[in-house]
Amino acid sequence: MGTTFNKGGIHPAENKTAADIEDVELPNEVTLLLSQHIGAPAKAAVSKGDRVRRGDMVATACGVVSACVHTPISGVVTKVDRSLTPYGYMADSITVKADEADHCDDEVRRKNVEPCRSIDELDGLDGERIRAMVADAGIVGLGGAAFPTHVKLAVPKGLKADVLIVNGAECEPYLTADDAIMRLCPDEIMGGIKLLMRAVDVKRAIVGIEENKPDAIVAMKRAAACCGVDVTVVPLKVKYPQGGEKQLIFALTGREVPSGGLPVSVGAVVQNVATARAVYRAALYGEPLMERVVTVAGTARPGNYRVPVGMGINELLKVAGGIPADTGKIVIGGPMMGKAIETIYAPLTKGSSGILVILEREASRQAVMPCIRCGACVEACPMGLEPYLISTLSRFRMFDEAEEQKVTNCIECGSCSYVCPAARPLLDYVRYGKATVAERIRQRKKKCEDK
Amino acid sequence: MENMLIISGSPHVHTSRTVRSCMWHVVAALVPALGCALFYFGLGALAVVSVSVLSCMAFECLIERYMLGRRPQLSNGSAILTGLLLALNLPSNLPAWIVVIGALVAIGIGKMSFGGLGCNIFNPALVGRVFLLLSFPAQMTSWPLPLADRLEYVDAATGATLLSRIKMGEVSADDIDLVDNALGLVGGSLGEVGSIALLLGMIYLLATRIISWHIPLSIMGTVALFALCIGSNVGVELLSGGLLLGAIFMATDYVTSPMCHKGMVVYGVMIGLITMVIRHWGAYPEGVSFAILLMNGFTPLINRYIKPRKFGERRMAK
Numbered sequence: 115m116g117t118t119f120n121k122g123g124i125h126p127a128e129n130k131t132a133a134d135i136e137d138v139e140l141p142n143e144v145t146l147l148l149s150q151h152i153g154a155p156a157k158a159a160v161s162k163g164d165r166v167r168r169g170d171m172v173a174t175a176c177g178v179v180s181a182c183v184h185t186p187i188s189g190v191v192t193k194v195d196r197s198l199t200p201y202g203y204m205a206d207s208i209t210v211k212a213d214e215a216d217h218c219d220d221e222v223r224r225k226n227v228e229p230c231r232s233i234d235e236l237d238g239l240d241g242e243r244i245r246a247m248v249a250d251a252g253i254v255g256l257g258g259a260a261f262p263t264h265v266k267l268a269v270p271k272g273l274k275a276d277v278l279i280v281n282g283a284e285c286e287p288y289l290t291a292d293d294a295i296m297r298l299c300p301d302e303i304m305g306g307i308k309l310l311m312r313a314v315d316v317k318r319a320i321v322g323i324e325e326n327k328p329d330a331i332v333a334m335k336r337a338a339a340c341c342g343v344d345v346t347v348v349p350l351k352v353k354y355p356q357g358g359e360k361q362l363i364f365a366l367t368g369r370e371v372p373s374g375g376l377p378v379s380v381g382a383v384v385q386n387v388a389t390a391r392a393v394y395r396a397a398l399y400g401e402p403l404m405e406r407v408v409t410v411a412g413t414a415r416p417g418n419y420r421v422p423v424g425m426g427i428n429e430l431l432k433v434a435g436g437i438p439a440d441t442g443k444i445v446i447g448g449p450m451m452g453k454a455i456e457t458i459y460a461p462l463t464k465g466s467s468g469i470l471v472i473l474e475r476e477a478s479r480q481a482v483m484p485c486i487r488c489g490a491c492v493e494a495c496p497m498g499l500e501p502y503l504i505s506t507l508s509r510f511r512m513f514d515e516a517e518e519q520k521v522t523n524c525i526e527c528g529s530c531s532y533v534c535p536a537a538r539p540l541l542d543y544v545r546y547g548k549a550t551v552a553e554r555i556r557q558r559k560k561k562c563e564d565k
Numbered sequence: 566m567e568n569m570l571i572i573s574g575s576p577h578v579h580t581s582r583t584v585r586s587c588m589w590h591v592v593a594a595l596v597p598a599l600g601c602a603l604f605y606f607g608l609g610a611l612a613v614v615s616v617s618v619l620s621c622m623a624f625e626c627l628i629e630r631y632m633l634g635r636r637p638q639l640s641n642g643s644a645i646l647t648g649l650l651l652a653l654n655l656p657s658n659l660p661a662w663i664v665v666i667g668a669l670v671a672i673g674i675g676k677m678s679f680g681g682l683g684c685n686i687f688n689p690a691l692v693g694r695v696f697l698l699l700s701f702p703a704q705m706t707s708w709p710l711p712l713a714d715r716l717e718y719v720d721a722a723t724g725a726t727l728l729s730r731i732k733m734g735e736v737s738a739d740d741i742d743l744v745d746n747a748l749g750l751v752g753g754s755l756g757e758v759g760s761i762a763l764l765l766g767m768i769y770l771l772a773t774r775i776i777s778w779h780i781p782l783s784i785m786g787t788v789a790l791f792a793l794c795i796g797s798n799v800g801v802e803l804l805s806g807g808l809l810l811g812a813i814f815m816a817t818d819y820v821t822s823p824m825c826h827k828g829m830v831v832y833g834v835m836i837g838l839i840t841m842v843i844r845h846w847g848a849y850p851e852g853v854s855f856a857i858l859l860m861n862g863f864t865p866l867i868n869r870y871i872k873p874r875k876f877g878e879r880r881m882a883k
Binding site: 120121124126127287360364370371372373374375441442443444445447449450451452453454455456457470472474477478479480483484485486487488489490492493495496497498499500502503520523526528531532533534535536537539541542545 | 570571572573574575576577578579580582583584586587641681682683684777819820821822823824825826829872873874875876877878
């Protein structure tokens with residue numbers, strides 16, 4: 115029996131079908147959003163008419179928390195302007211268009227990646243060098259949140275990390291992208307873990323994988339056994355949100371991140387398995403983050419696809435067999451925390467871990483009933499909060515009380531909304547309350563500093 | 566097509582459990598107890614159950630439509646459940662007009678006056694029962710004998726319940742055959758007889774995760790411990806006086822019980838204590854209903870002061 119976190123949690127239907135990774139042909143055009151990560155948007159480093167090559171940086175990180183962007187195809191920059199995001203907003207982007215020759219050239223280069231460093235050279239890299247390399251490669255957390263990785267690797271002054279937690283839980287239903295990467299390239303992940311351990315200066319790493327991925331556990335254990343550093347692979351109980359950062363740290367180390375604190379305050383730094391692999395490839399091949407593995411579900415040919423960042427969602431869906439006529443909702447990410455999109459004629463980003471096509475009849479919900487005070491949400495909350503209470507407080511704009519009830523501790527995992535028999539939109543209200551309270555806290559701090 | 570995509574906040578999958586399915590699970594868990602009641606009391610049980618259920622449904626429907634001006638939602642099963650629970654708390658020879666009054670008080674005052682489903686403070690079925698107990702003490706404390714006159718309704722032969730006989734000093738607790746007691750071969754309300762049937766219901770509710778063990782087990786545990794301490798017969802205390810019915814089906818009512826597990830245990834222990842105090846030092850031979858109603862009143866307070874421990878707050882110095 116695997117280890118698990120200490121409070122709440124739910125068991126949604128897993129709906130996972132192990133699939134290998136299929137390469138998607140490079141598209142003729144990509145639209146690279148400048149804000150694909152948490153933090154400040156990147157700044158365009160090219161202008162209209164410039165020629166770019168696959169792997170070139172087209173936008174630089176701007177500010178402390180930011181990440182640069184690279185193009186996955188060679189061609190000409192046709193547009194540096196605002197374009198539509200999947201969520202229906204306009205945002206700054208760069209469009210690159212390839213011609214026939216570029217296209218063939220890229221496919222050849224994609225197939226024959228040459229190492230630019232030897233393994234010995236990798237072992238000689240120091241922490242600072244690794245962090246710089248990660249930043250240059252534009253790597254962000256690939257689990258879905260897309261937080262710039264080099265920022266997470268820079269341990270704040272006065273704190274010391276002692277363990278690297280590697281997240282292979284993949285607790286979201288449907289998603290199998292991390293599973294596929296762990297099964298197919300465990301050695302690359304292990305290489306990445308070694309680099310990450312040096313980047314945060316720790317001697318120990320723990321990889322957590324949910325028990326519903328037995329092949330991945332075997333592959334990772336085998337890779338860990340011959341990697342030469344202290345890496346333990348720990349099977350985790352299948353329970354959502356096992357892959358939540360705080361839940362995972364507790365499950366693997368028994369440490370509780372204090373409310374409002376960073377994981378590193380208990381000595382842990384968490385990285386996703388796919389991120390570890392991206393770090394390895396960046397170090398060995400000099401390959402920036404311009405492609406990722408995306409799980410597609412609900413189409414005629416579901417599976418895991420290696421997709422260039424910036425490719426249109428409609429194109430990926432076409433490759434995956436097209437969407438059914440009675441499609442009701444399309445979600446980027448997993449069904450628990452993913453976001454419903456407004457249009458498919460918009461590009462994929464570095465954080466797109468999955469594309470789920472949900473039929474109209476599955477997307478429709480029963481009518482909202484009055485709360486029957488069953489307490490299911492309280493039982494399900496992995497943060498020990500009372501969702502029924504904080505959602506009601508938020509709904510009636512009682513923000514002082516909501517703050518007292520720690521609405522800002524919510525990790526937005528959606529367990530409360532999932533279990534509610536009265537179909538109440540608990541998380542929607544909580545999100546509103548959390549955002550408002552967080553803003554009020556910021557304002558208060560600012561006022562204090564001004565004085 | 567793309568301009569018609571549904572946009573909504575996460576999560577995008579939900580449990581298949583609904584308010585309606587919760588209610589029907591509880592109704593299903595009551596089936597063994599109902600079967601028992603019909604077997605022991607025959608026609609009387611049938612009459613009381615059907616009058617109670619039908620009048621609860623009718624009152625809910627009428628009040629929602631004509632007083633609150635909303636569409637009645639009988640299909641969510643909550644009125645049916647209230648009717649069933651009320652019936653199980655009544656003697657099988659109770660005249661139909663009294664049952665109707667009980668249903669009116671249960672639904673009208675116990676539930677609808679607070680705003681309907683989810684808003685009531687007190688368990689509606691118990692409000693109805695206690696109202697009847699105080700208003701019609703004679704009819705409410707004459708209990709038909711099981712298996713005696715199964716074809717009679719109001720004229721069935723009656724006797725006092727075990728606990729009141731013990732209280733009156735008619736029998737000593739040690740003379741009681743626990744097997745008879747467990748099988749329901751003693752006088753009592755519809756739902757008091759057939760402990761095994763009630764326990765089956767509890768197993769069903771626990772297995773389907775409609776209720777957690779916290780409330781029923783803390784009530785039963787407290788009663789058993791208390792009985793041990795004062796030297797009373799543990800078996801009799803547990804198996805009679807509607808304790809099982811109360812602990813399994815009445816105290817666990819979602820709306821009127823605390824929200825978190827810690828609160829549930831406090832609530833259960835208090836119900837157990839109050840029950841035993843009433844039984845041994847109060848005016849009534851049994852006190853489960855009063856104990857539950859009292860603690861229903863304390864539930865908002867329990868919810869306010871007894872909270873789950875928040876993740877990450879373990880070492881927070883206050």
